[in-house]
Amino acid sequence: xxxxxxxxxxxxxxxxxxxxxxxxxxxxxxxxxxxxxxxxxxxxxxxxxxxxxxxxxxxxxx
Numbered sequence: 001x002x003x004x005x006x007x008x009x010x011x012x013x014x015x016x017x018x019x020x021x022x023x024x025x026x027x028x029x030x031x032x033x034x035x036x037x038x039x040x041x042x043x044x045x046x047x048x049x050x051x052x053x054x055x056x057x058x059x060x061x062x
Contacts, residue, residue, distance in 0.1 A: 004041055004042070005041070005042035005061065005062075006039050006040065006041060006042060006061070006062040007039070007040055007041075007042050007046060007050075007059055007060070007061060007062065008037055008038075008039050008059070008060045008061075008062045009029065009037060009038055009039075009040060009050065009057050009058070009059050009060075010035065010036070010037040010057060010058045010059075010060075011026065011031045011033075011034055011035065011036055011037070011056060011057055012034075012035065012056065012057060012058050013034075013055065013056045013057075014034055015056065018053075018056065021052075022052060022053050022056065025049050025052050025053050026053055026056065028049070029049055039062060042061070
């Protein structure tokens with residue numbers, strides 16, 4: 001079986017001044033604090049969420 005690609009996504013900017021829709025995306029991805037990270041699968045849904053909040057996060061392949 002081929003290994004599924006993963007992305008390490010780090011929240012590097014606060015959501016205090018962000019649009020409410022962007023705050024919901026950050027919350028739904030599993031972030032709780034600034035500089036925390038989550039590891040999610042590299043698929044179309046995750047890429048779409050990253051595109052919405054690309055100014056708030058840093059993305060690395062794992």
